[in-house]
Amino acid sequence: MKRSYIYLLAGVLGGGLLLSSCTKTPAEEIEYVSRDGFYKAPRGVYFHFGSDATDHIIRESYGTKPDALTEFTVDVPVRHTGTISSSPLAYRVRVDEKASTAKVGVHFKPLAEQYTFPADSLKGTFPVTFIRSALQTVEGKSDTLTLVLEASTDLKAPFKELNRIKIAVNNGLQMTPEIWNTTTYAYLLGEYSLRKYRTLLKYYKQDELALYDEFSHLGDVERVYRFLLNIEAAFKELGEPLPASTANWLNQYRQ
Structure with a gap:
């Protein structure tokens, strides 16, 4: 149907006219547009x-x-x-x-x-x-x-x-007890704990992949130090002592 005089005015304000919805849905038909161009x-x-x-x-x-x-x-x-x-x-x-x-x-x-x-x-x-x-x-x-x-x-x-x-x-996580206990997580963080894991994630904007990536750069001295500082901050927040292995590693940077 050709109606060259019809204008879809949604989204345009002019002449003090009050307009209506600017988004047409698939179910809206042409009869919803009046001869003077209003929807x-x-x-x-x-x-x-x-x-x-x-x-x-x-x-x-x-x-x-x-x-x-x-x-x-x-x-x-x-x-x-x-x-x-x-x-x-x-x-x-x-x-x-x-x-x-x-x-x-x-x-x-x-x-x-x-x-x-x-x-x-x-x-x-x-x-x-x-x-x-x-x-x-x-x-x-x-x-x-x-x-x-x-x-x-x-x-x-x-x-x-x-x-x-x-x-x-x-309420799922990619982390599992099996992954934790067979990787460096256990060495640096001690026994498996969801509370511990979620607290540490706060320092990585709740991004599991960003935290996992830290374990892929343990040869980068400066990055490891920042990682250890985040672990220390998380354990302080939890009110728990650092695992001995992590505390010893951190002390090597502070000598």
Whole structure:
């Protein structure tokens, strides 16, 4: 259909005109654009996905975080079509229990009865809080939570292909007791301890590969010294004495 007089004005402010959503979803039809060029889709809540299918899944891993953190909140992004509102707009979210392995009250806290978009906004988020102690600790495995958007008095949920999202969460680590006990980890850090490991990871921005890489440069004198200083700081934070082998090695630098 040719309509050369139609202009999609989303994202452009002009002449004091109030505009609406700047992003069209696949389900929005041309009849949502009026003859004077305005986008007038009904107000509807949806998840905005890119072209990559993996956008439909939010992946979170908490294994490297300090032990003191027992809960984690994922802020799930949402958008709505239609005109901007000067008042908050409510929408609902439900759990698809058949498509989820995570259980309410065990893996995550109950959802609110409804959530709202802030006034004067086309974008928003809603929080989902996960309980760390119940999450999968095996590397490569996750607990999953599938969420579905539902209509409210303020917003429809008209786009079936855009009203569902999955969150995959775990508390896993690449480190295992077997790796620890058969490498230099045991020599420098003593007995295997997740608390010890996670504390040391804080000095490497929770990056397991960055910490692992330190063990590949034990021939670099200056780098080894900085590594030993990080180990010493981690053990001080834990209130534990340094392993004798590490203390002796560090003292060689301080003579």
